[in-house]
Amino acid sequence: MLTYTPPIAEQRFVLQNIVKVDELSGHNVFADVTSDLVDAILEGAGQFAAGEFAPLNRVGDEVGSKWSPEGVTTPPGFKEAYGAYVEGGWGTLTGPTEYGGQGLPLSLSSVVMEDLGSANMAFSLIMMLSPAAVEALKHHGTEEQRRTWMPKLVTGEWNGTMNLTEPQAGSDVGALKTRAVPQGDGTYRIKGQKIFITFGEHDLTDNIVHLVLARTPDAPEGTRGISLFLVPKFRLNDDGTPGEFNDVRCVSIEHKMGIHASPTCVMSYGDRDDCVGWLVGEEQGGMRAMFTMMNNARLNVGLQGVSIAERATQAATRYARERVQSAKAGSASRESVRIIEHADVRRMLLRMKALTQAARALAYYAAGLTDRGQLGDADAQARVDLLTPLVKAYGTDVGVEVTSLGVQVHGGMGYIEETGAAQHYRDARISPIYEGTNGIQAADLVGRKLGLEGGAVLASLLSDMRAGAAGEAPLMALIEDCEAVAGHLATSSTDDRMAAAYPFLTLLSVAVCGWLMALQLRAAEREDGDSRFLAMKKAAARFYLDQVVPETRGLRAAAMAPAESLFGLDEEAFSA
Template sequence: MPFTPITAEQRFVLDHVVRVRELAATERFAAASDDVIDAVLEGVGAFAAGEWAPLLRAGDTVGARWTPEGVRMPDGYAEAYHDYVDGGWGTIGVPEAHGGQGLPFAIQTAVLDTLGTANMAFALCPTLTVGAIEALAHHGSAEQQRLYLPHLATGAWTGTMNLTEPQAGSDVGALRTTATPLGDGTWRIKGTKIFISFGDHDMAENIVHLVLARTPDAPVGTKGISLFLVPKFRLDEDGRPGAANDVRVVSIEHKMGLHASPTCVLSFGDHDDCVGELIGPEHGGMRAMFTMMNNARLNVGLQGVQAAEAATQAAVAYALERVQSARAGGTSRDAVRIVEHPDVRRMLMRMKAQTQAARALVYYAAGQVDRAGSGDARARGRLELVTPLAKAHGTDLGNEVASLGIQVHGGMGYIEETGAAQFFRDVRITSIYEGTNGIQAADLVGRKLALGREASGGGVFAELIADMRDEAQDARLIALIDACEATGQALADASTDDRLAASYPFLTMVSVATCGWLMERQGRAATDDAPFMRMKRACVRFYLEQIVPEALGLVAAAQAPADVLYAVEAELFAE
């Protein structure tokens, strides 16, 4: 499939959505000069095009393989991953104190965007490592940071997060994995975890598992959960990987997509010889894990952007070369490229506009990560609010755009050899893992709407509404912002059932309003007549004229009570 680095688009979004020059003006991110940012974007684009994109097809058709000795990746993956490590691409957003380059998280987001557009399944490996770095940087001991972070920063060692168990999916508090003290500050870990992305592979020297477990006599539920660092190989006296740590790969899942990302069932302590270290205080596991999860949720939203971009590029390439039928509104009866037909144009324009909107939303959230990390309390609240939007809406749009990509290809899109179906199969999981999109919507109405209300009167939601209203110029966008405000006020006073029943359409309304705000801002900045700017203005116009009004149509659903959902007994759903 074709892959073209999206350097100009990324730079534009970083400038006008993230406002990266504001970050570069601070002491913390002084290294993020224009020339450094340009070099990073251009360099990773060339690297992704040359080494990761060519492996996309084999990753899907061959995939990762389970063996008794562990998971084996398809040919070429280990070499390409080593080149990623040698190129320093994993170090971009890691603080210099831990072996990184200390650039903004937003720049790291752009790097992962490029890598994932080239090969989404492959990019999931470093994406997870980013989350492990965050958890250790915030909650690990000084010794844990010294021993592990430099290797995680480069990617020489990779990281995983281990929450889910067979009997405990979204209900993390039901986990049964145990941690027993060994008397020397370490713990014996025993249990089974499922759905562990890149839980094993043959590309790195070590794999650092972050594992939720329950200590003896711990309180029930999430309050009794602790977080442990469990390496695949224990470290020797020199801090290098040594003896195996009794972590076994039971199997890998046979999945709809993401075949180059091994999703493992891991068994810890089959021989009672799995040793881990406590991260943070005992029973503080959820707080530490949420640091990793919130990071992961933004990066999953970014996966939606990656799939949307890849699907759009493939659909555009096909539409520009496929010749079929005369244009109905044209004067000639000669067959034309399908890009000339109005409905194909509609689909392509929607794909590009939705992809740009999703990118703007996720990059905006990444910019709030940087500002919050520098001590900006307002940005911290804004980040909490937009994280469920970025995760849920970003992945919803990834699914929509990938599906449209199949439609543009017509019947050929349903044939695996064209590759269009892979993007849809790969992205479908993103609306499920790291907290389903329904959970994100519940989080928005259950906690985020009330966030900061006592401290600032209106709270963080009111601040977002005010910021959007201050900039918005399009009448449709202003109407949607007003509708979000009114619906949010109504939901704040609604019963729990009514609030949750309305949560998903409300999340979509707020997401589209936020995207519309950021898209309109870009449209105002796209002032010259260069091809990129002309396309940008067209996408902004399409978004405001066609997508924003769709979100206004969700008001009735977002304000409807829950009683219709319970108008019949549960068994009648089988009728």
């Protein structure tokens, strides 16, 4: 009931038919990406996640990480499993080859991250932000910083964190107060407090590399005055090993609804005025470097929604095939049957399958576009920029809906912790909040992304979607809805755009996913192979196109509605 089986056939199908991973191997950068290598990664990652991470999911939830003045202790078995992750080289897949990485496509690394997240979402969070730190140093760090810090970050021997949020600021990064004072020798003294720092302190690695947003003296207020600093837990000795403590402390960890094994830390920098940091990028260029990290993290968070949805779907399916209750409606026999024979349970299970597969296709598609962007395809990079808020928001919304359905399939037993269904829902619920709430993703979509290249990026996407939606009338109509709403928002007031942002994000997300499911449906109809897998693939795609797409069309009215209904009330009326 609490096990995990990697969905290898499904992952391979999406890589072949949506990512088109075979095309990547035609480029020198990814010349090593053979079908044998893809299969080895799929099989190996699934086996590792199921064997090493999945058995620790329950103890991670029940025991959790523990804080003491000496530091944070992770649950039993975590240190050994993390060591196996490092030893297996799983963190090196996409890392630059010159710093110890394998230089493989993000789309292959996404499979690994999905498996790890499905097996143990809370534990997998330590693997999520280190690649973001690598990306920040790769694009904004000095060569000395890259040589010094990236090799250990790439392997996972050290982990990276992202320090943005402060108690008084929340999502308003421009309101941060952490200070960085230059010392005249290229270093800065860092002083301040950060909250909600994932794996900011733990016992899994012998050093932690914090990337910290702070404000230098006399820097302008708001986001323009922010800089990014590399602040390790331990400064390095001349031989590169961890040495002197760097006055970085975790003063507490949060007591959370879920992801108990992931220590969410309150970090204090410079309590003794002895915290040293190094500038990453230009002074007052912190926001640009931060978005390099954030965009990488947002794609991984969207993938977390897929991960936890997959785990919940597997658990619900197993339970439904075992649980015997009530006779089937309309049957002459009054003998109780397994609940998977009841129509409403099948509806929920098929919805869980369809939503999970659609979100996976979207996340993998964005990863494949990122890979093509790395190869110099500017159009692919522009499209992934447009899709990033969709991947993060829709992927995590799917994770919450599917895990909630998982509880429902279990019935009363879903509300009992022993089945594991409740943990899936509790763990999933954070993902629409962190790395920029889904409302912020929607605001980014309508405020910045719709206007990319004067609207040409969206127009190109919609054109491709129309070509792939031929013969699917509801999907074609939904695409037309997206175009109509986008045109309307282009001339709307700021209030009207912000009021429409979330319904429009969902509208566009479902349209893109519908297109990707239609492509998969056609591919499944052409393929020979595992008849059970192909039957489920066709059924899930058909369900998404016939039920999820039409129901979403109702959001057009919400996305076209003016903001007057939201702002016409005095705020006191909300307490009435």
